[in-house]
Amino acid sequence: MPLSMRPTVRQLEYLAAxxxxxxxxxxxxxxxxxxPALSAQxxxxxxxxxxxxxxxxxxxxxxxxxxxAAAARAREILERLDVLAASARGLGRPLAGTLRFGxxxxxxxxxxPKALPAVRRRHPELRLQLREEQTDRxxxxxxxxxxxxxxxxxxxxxxxxxxxxxFHDPFLLAAPSEHRLAGRRSVRESxxxxxxVLLLDDGHCLRHQALEVCRRRGGHELADFRASSLxxxxxxxxxxxxxxxxxxxxxxxxxxRGLAVVPFARPAPYRTIGFAFxxxxxxxxxxxxxxxxxxxxxxx
DNA sequence: TGCTTGGAAGTAATTACCAG
DNA sequence: CTGGTAATTACTTCCAAGCA
Numbered sequence: 114m115p116l117s118m119r120p121t122v123r124q125l126e127y128l129a130a131x132x133x134x135x136x137x138x139x140x141x142x143x144x145x146x147x148x149p150a151l152s153a154q155x156x157x158x159x160x161x162x163x164x165x166x167x168x169x170x171x172x173x174x175x176x177x178x179x180x181x182a183a184a185a186r187a188r189e190i191l192e193r194l195d196v197l198a199a200s201a202r203g204l205g206r207p208l209a210g211t212l213r214f215g216x217x218x219x220x221x222x223x224x225x226p227k228a229l230p231a232v233r234r235r236h237p238e239l240r241l242q243l244r245e246e247q248t249d250r251x252x253x254x255x256x257x258x259x260x261x262x263x264x265x266x267x268x269x270x271x272x273x274x275x276x277x278x279x280f281h282d283p284f285l286l287a288a289p290s291e292h293r294l295a296g297r298r299s300v301r302e303s304x305x306x307x308x309x310v311l312l313l314d315d316g317h318c319l320r321h322q323a324l325e326v327c328r329r330r331g332g333h334e335l336a337d338f339r340a341s342s343l344x345x346x347x348x349x350x351x352x353x354x355x356x357x358x359x360x361x362x363x364x365x366x367x368x369x370r371g372l373a374v375v376p377f378a379r380p381a382p383y384r385t386i387g388f389a390f391x392x393x394x395x396x397x398x399x400x401x402x403x404x405x406x407x408x409x410x411x412x413x
Numbered sequence: 414t415g416c417t418t419g420g421a422a423g424t425a426a427t428t429a430c431c432a433g
Numbered sequence: 434c435t436g437g438t439a440a441t442t443a444c445t446t447c448c449a450a451g452c453a
Contacts, residue, residue: 147424
């Protein structure tokens with residue numbers, strides 16, 4: 114293939130920007146060039162590929178099927194180029210440079226204090242840029258290319274992401290200390306029957322996972338009580354409003370007066386903590402190394 | 414080395430078009 | 434009409450290659 118038939122990196126950058134931002138003007142801005150410069154490159158690319166990449170409606174711009182496919186490829190290629198540049202700069206060392214890392218709120222405060230020091234020790238060249246959001250938002254950001262790696266519960270709906278399980282995080286029963294189950298060495302899911310179970314707000318994947326356990330076992334949700342965070346949830350339980358399922362990962366940090374925590378007898382319900390990343394990511398091997406570091410930092 | 418040159422990619426200004 | 438948007442036009446800038 115003659116060189117002149119090959120799209121330039123610059124064209125791919127512009128293509129990806131327009132596909133993402135749905136606007137020539139905003140794409141130009143984000144690429145720090147003028148709008149005509151970007152227009153010209155897109156036109157040139159369309160001529161080169163012999164296909165229309167965007168529908169220019171006066172009001173908005175939409176990728177054609179060919180454009181969407183090309184933009185997806187472009188993003189892959191740009192990412193590979195980033196990896197190439199980073200590894201060249203880092204003399205081939207993986208896990209050097211910046212990693213944009215998204216974590217859900219029911220994991221971040223409980224795992225990161227242990228895991229991050231380990232990451233710093235084992236991968237001193239790696240700079241983590243942390244972002245805490247709920248699952249749906251994290252997946253959006255990852256698909257759009259704004260995040261490189263996600264740490265979340267793999268039971269959630271994660272679209273077409275690639276997954277790397279780290280460890281199981283068993284659920285514990287949390288109850289007020291005067292509760293009938295509070296003194297037990299262990300409980301079974303069937304003990305939930307008839308219990309008022311408090312859950313997190315919509316949007317927390319933990320809510321769905323706990324609800325799943327309740328459905329199996331006839332516990333009923335107290336719909337009027339939804340907490341926006343685990344610490345709040347725990348305070349409500351300690352105050353006698355009901356019981357809840359608590360991830361073992363979070364339990365030690367959430368211990369409080371008036372709260373009893375009881376493990377489930379085997380097989381205990383659990384969530385799977387793991388990494389998720391775009392299928393197209395060229396950094397799978399790095400993520401596997403990082404996964405090892407996180408597993409070691411995990412409880413048990 | 415230093416000068417010339419041609420092409421690529423940039424900008425500013427302008428045009429053309431549409432929705433509200 | 435106005436405001437927002439992409440395309441067009443007419444330049445300018447930059448840089449690598451060719452050559453004395």
